[in-house]
Amino acid sequence: MKIGIFLTTQFEEGENLSESLDFIYDQVEVAKSVGLDSVWAGQHFATGPVDMFQMIPILSRIASISGEMQIGTAISLLSMQSPIRVAEEIATLDWMTHGKVIFGAGIGYRDSEFISTGHKKSMRGKRFAEAIELLRLWWNEEVVSFDGHFFSMSKVQPSLLPYQQGGPKVWIAGEVEASIKRAAKIGDAWIPLPIPNNMELSQKLTFFREQRKKEGLQDTVDQPLMREVYISENVTSAYDEVSPHLMKKYKTYASWGQEESADSINSIEKNFRDFCSERFLIGSPETITETMLNYKNNFGITHLICRVQWPGLRHNQVINTIKLIGECSRAIKQKSN
Numbered sequence: 001m002k003i004g005i006f007l008t009t010q011f012e013e014g015e016n017l018s019e020s021l022d023f024i025y026d027q028v029e030v031a032k033s034v035g036l037d038s039v040w041a042g043q044h045f046a047t048g049p050v051d052m053f054q055m056i057p058i059l060s061r062i063a064s065i066s067g068e069m070q071i072g073t074a075i076s077l078l079s080m081q082s083p084i085r086v087a088e089e090i091a092t093l094d095w096m097t098h099g100k101v102i103f104g105a106g107i108g109y110r111d112s113e114f115i116s117t118g119h120k121k122s123m124r125g126k127r128f129a130e131a132i133e134l135l136r137l138w139w140n141e142e143v144v145s146f147d148g149h150f151f152s153m154s155k156v157q158p159s160l161l162p163y164q165q166g167g168p169k170v171w172i173a174g175e176v177e178a179s180i181k182r183a184a185k186i187g188d189a190w191i192p193l194p195i196p197n198n199m200e201l202s203q204k205l206t207f208f209r210e211q212r213k214k215e216g217l218q219d220t221v222d223q224p225l226m227r228e229v230y231i232s233e234n235v236t237s238a239y240d241e242v243s244p245h246l247m248k249k250y251k252t253y254a255s256w257g258q259e260e261s262a263d264s265i266n267s268i269e270k271n272f273r274d275f276c277s278e279r280f281l282i283g284s285p286e287t288i289t290e291t292m293l294n295y296k297n298n299f300g301i302t303h304l305i306c307r308v309q310w311p312g313l314r315h316n317q318v319i320n321t322i323k324l325i326g327e328c329s330r331a332i333k334q335k336s337n
Contacts, residue, residue: 001296001304001336003329004038005031005322006074006226007062008309009053017051023315024053027308028062030319031069034326038070038102040305043077046116050252050311056089063096072102074191074226074305075173079107079124080117083131083151087138091162099163104191105132106173125178126150132170132186139167171224180204184211189222194307197278198299201225205299222302225295228280229306230317231324235284241317242282243272245310252311281306289328293335 007027011020028039039062043055059071071093078086094101107124108114114121130148137144138158145154162168172187174180175195183190190208192201209219228246232238281288295301306325309318 001292001302001332002037002070003292003304003306003325003332004036004040004070004072005325006040006042006305006307007058008307008311009041009055009058010044010047010311011051012311013049013051015051017053021053023318024058025062025065026315027318027322028065028069030322031326032065032067034323034329036069036322036326036329038072038303038305039066040072040074040104042074044110045077045080045113046110056093059093060096063093066097066100068100070100070102071097072104072171072305074104074171075106076104077108077113078105078131078135079128080114080119081131083135084138086131087135088159090168091139091158091160094162094164094168095160097163101162101164101168102171103168104171104173106191107179123150125182129182129186132172136167136170169222171222175204177207180208181211184208184217185215187220189220189224191224191226191305194226194228194279199278201299223300224303224305225299225301226305226307228276228282228310229288229308229321229325230280230282231285231288231321231328233284233324235287238282238284239273239276242310242313245313246276246280247272248312249310285324285327285331288324289331292328292332296332296336 005027007024011017031039041055041058044052055073063071076086090101090103107128111121119127127150130150134146134148134151137146139162142157144156144158146152169188171189171191172183173191173193174183175193180190192204196204212219230238230242232241276282281291292304295304308321
């Protein structure tokens with residue numbers, strides 16, 4: 001099982017953004033030094049008053065220091081962007097990393113993003129599916145002709161093909177049935193968000209695999225999973241240290257209109273520890289290693305994406321968690337040999 005970190009690029013209003021950028025680069029360097037497999041960043045638009053760096057420039061800068069680690073988008077909001085621009089930016093990033101890019105994409109959910117980018121939220125699923133089709137053509141053909149509902153062109157030449165023949169793998173995120181069906185039909189993998197507990201995750205994974213069979217497709221080679229992760233030698237204080245930051249993060253998601261987070265807020269506030277127990281990875285290196293092994297052996301997870309920072313969490317706490325994830329990764333590899 002590969003293990004990577006998700007880089008937080010959102011910061012509270014008033015934070016020193018120059019220092020925040022340096023912290024991001026520090027996290028990548030530490031992840032590389034402890035032998036982790038990947039680094040990821042996400043994308044939102046019009047996030048004020050929360051400050052947020054854009055994903056592609058950040059990942060392009062990170063490409064110069066990431067070494068052999070893979071670089072992933074988690075996720076690109078393709079439904080509200082030009083698939084041509086996204087395809088060529090990702091192809092460029094693929095060359096910068098010598099073919100180490102994974103393209104994670106999703107449809108988005110925030111009204112303000114669709115309004116500000118000039119796209120209809122009601123059409124996001126159809127536009128996304130067509131954009132994926134065009135993007136794959138753009139990564140594979142020397143000359144592209146396309147006649148769709150949203151995009152149309154005749155005999156257009158892409159600026160460049162990606163480093164990886166056929167293009168980076170396309171992993172599609174989403175939690176509702178329609179999104180999982182879409183991922184099964186047109187994606188190379190499905191990315192579950194951090195919110196489902198283990199029972200819900202198992203049900204959704206089964207549903208995804210059943211949909212692949214219905215489409216006449218084989219099981220995917222990759223099965224990623226994103227989880228919130230905080231590791232501390234002091235297990236007793238770990239929940240107290242992280243709870244205000246995680247609760248603030250999920251309240252922000254709920255205010256943005258993410259239904260899964262909105263449904264979860266009452267549960268988080270009522271009993272944070274119970275809510276986290278089968279969703280988030282909070283604890284000692286030993287317990288987290290066992291939890292990661294459980295995901296690998298019993299859920300078929302092949303790539304765990306660890307989100308290790310939330311607004312307000314101190315930099316030294318984040319770095320400590322990354323170092324301890326490295327210990328977990330080494331322990332898992334030893335037990336798997």
